[in-house]
Amino acid sequence: MKKRKIINIVLVVCIAIGIFFVVKFDLVGKIENKIYQQKIKNEALAETDEKYPDEPELITETFIDKDGNEVVVEMRKIVVKDEDTGKEVLMYEDTAEPKIIYIRAYKGKIERIEDSRIYFIVDKEFKKPGFGSGTASYNFEDVGDYQIIFDLGSYNLEVDTSVGYFVCDHLNLDFKDLDSIEDLEKAVGKYIRVQDSKYRDYYTGEDYRVLSFFTE
Secondary structure (H helix, E strand, O other): OHHHHHHHHHHHHHHHHHHHHHHHHOOOOHHHHHHHHHHHHHHHHHHHHHHOOOOOOEEEEEEEOOOOOEEEEEEEEEEEEOOOOOOEEEEEEEOOOOEEEEEEEEEEEEEEEEOOEEEEEEEEEEEOOOOOOOOOOOEEEEEEEEEEEEEHHHOOOOOOOOOOOOOOOEEEEOOEEOOOHHHHHHHEOOEEEEEEEEEEOOOOOOEEEEEEEEOO
16 A cells, blocks of 8 residues: 555656646747656656666556555556665656646745645746747746635545555645645745646546645
């Protein structure tokens, strides 16, 4: 069960990193972004093959979801750093990608955290240009300050270890999964970026949300 949890986290982090590149480095257009992401994947795969040539590139595993259905997952090998030791380890991640329902991003400050709610003062919004705008760039634009409330009471952050394949929401700070809203206290008052995303799981069709905060 722990292995499945790690794989899910790796997948979510990879998604977050992909969006991070789009926002931070102003990659332009869907085609260019796809090419860039494929280049990163190819480079990572080549490095993994070089370090672990005897391990299979692809494997499949069967899990049971909460409804008792079998979920057959195809996974590719990757190399990641162990958070505790800092050493590189071989792992496998899903080849299937979830459907993106929406991605919203803002810059500003967490005003306060109270009763499972995060009160965020927006200073800038992530803007995707409209059709015919003459540009394909992605930018943050200044807006009149306003407040957004993220209600963590509506998020399911609990990991069900009794189920082989589970889908849950995620709360992240600087690409690391947080167990509770209290872990965000260190970010209160700092000028940060927040990404509010929603995805649909490829296998079960269940929706899940990822709320990510970045202090750098």
